[in-house]
Amino acid sequence: MNALSVSLVGVGSVTPDQTLTNEDLSTFIETSDDWISQRTGISRRSILRSDEKLSSLATTAGLEALAAASVDPTSVDLVILATSSPDDLFGDATTVATGVGADKAVAFDLTAACSGFLFAVVTASQFLETGCYETALVVGADALSRWVNWSDRNTCVLFGDGAGAIVLKRNNVAPGILGFAMHSDGKDQCKLTLGYAGSPQKLAISNKPCEVSVSNGGYAPIGMNGKDVYKFATREVPLVIEAALEKANLHVDDIDWLLLHQANIRIMEAVANRIGMPTSKIINNLSEHGNTSAASIPLALHHAVKSGKVLPGHLIASAGFGAGLSSGAAILRWDGAP
Numbered sequence: 001m002n003a004l005s006v007s008l009v010g011v012g013s014v015t016p017d018q019t020l021t022n023e024d025l026s027t028f029i030e031t032s033d034d035w036i037s038q039r040t041g042i043s044r045r046s047i048l049r050s051d052e053k054l055s056s057l058a059t060t061a062g063l064e065a066l067a068a069a070s071v072d073p074t075s076v077d078l079v080i081l082a083t084s085s086p087d088d089l090f091g092d093a094t095t096v097a098t099g100v101g102a103d104k105a106v107a108f109d110l111t112a113a114c115s116g117f118l119f120a121v122v123t124a125s126q127f128l129e130t131g132c133y134e135t136a137l138v139v140g141a142d143a144l145s146r147w148v149n150w151s152d153r154n155t156c157v158l159f160g161d162g163a164g165a166i167v168l169k170r171n172n173v174a175p176g177i178l179g180f181a182m183h184s185d186g187k188d189q190c191k192l193t194l195g196y197a198g199s200p201q202k203l204a205i206s207n208k209p210c211e212v213s214v215s216n217g218g219y220a221p222i223g224m225n226g227k228d229v230y231k232f233a234t235r236e237v238p239l240v241i242e243a244a245l246e247k248a249n250l251h252v253d254d255i256d257w258l259l260l261h262q263a264n265i266r267i268m269e270a271v272a273n274r275i276g277m278p279t280s281k282i283i284n285n286l287s288e289h290g291n292t293s294a295a296s297i298p299l300a301l302h303h304a305v306k307s308g309k310v311l312p313g314h315l316i317a318s319a320g321f322g323a324g325l326s327s328g329a330a331i332l333r334w335d336g337a338p
Helices: 033-040 054-069 093-100 113-129 186-191 226-247 265-275 293-306
Strands: 006-014 019-021 044-046 078-082 106-110 135-143 161-170 177-184 199-203 212-216 257-260 315-322 326-333
Touching (some): 006 054, 006 326, 033 265, 044 161, 054 161, 054 293, 078 093, 078 113, 093 135, 106 113, 113 135, 113 161, 113 177, 113 293, 113 315, 113 326, 161 293, 177 226, 186 226, 226 265, 226 315, 257 265, 293 315
Parallel strands (some): 078 106, 257 315
Antiparallel strands (some): 019 044, 135 161, 177 326, 199 212
């Protein structure tokens, strides 16, 4: 067993108010609502405007989670922001911590793409388990609309922007994370990338016989081998969930809900089938938000809590997967208010 002594006590989320439907996309790329929805399960996605900041979304989600948990922001010891698309390449976590009023907290970013939120929850829980801290705010936020090629219908139709957050508190009575497993495989890192693509510049220096070559920063759009990523997810995610269940000494029949990274409805259904879970137990808001990367799990959880699906005491098998390539799963007990 590798249970962690925490309680999941509050959740919040937010998406931009600007939306882009499948029909909207079909006006400037060769695609259709049927083509997108049948292959992905996505109907629309929310997109940040050019003058909006991801850190503002993350702050709003964090404030919602703290309010739902009835936690004073000044009592937060740790803020972890899971993101691959910060406003500031040095990190946005300190901005978010200040924005929510967690002035006493240490704050840092964690980058693991679509696995990031789950990895961040496990990381934060380790700090609580050891007794270093009592309360943590974990935020998942991404704005991958900034990094897609809007003429590539294989990628631009997938991604939306958003932020979600949960509050964790130390709990020595009943663990809120009953078991977890995490894996990475860098051999297939090239299958899903947002790679550096700086432009070269020559510096003419008077006391040197030749120019000095440097690079002006920049990144290429998201590149993805969709077929290989699909194969990875449908192969590895069932395995990592089963590993987490084994560490929790639980069976799939003990689980109330399956909460996966919201990437593709076919992946979610395939994973449910392979672990022997009814698809009716899948928590799914993919249609309205698309793939929001590190934000997708807390966004979906927030909607499920608000709708009354997820109730206190429910057990949730949650898994993230994506770039790296990486995958991780945790068996969670929801302790927040309905």
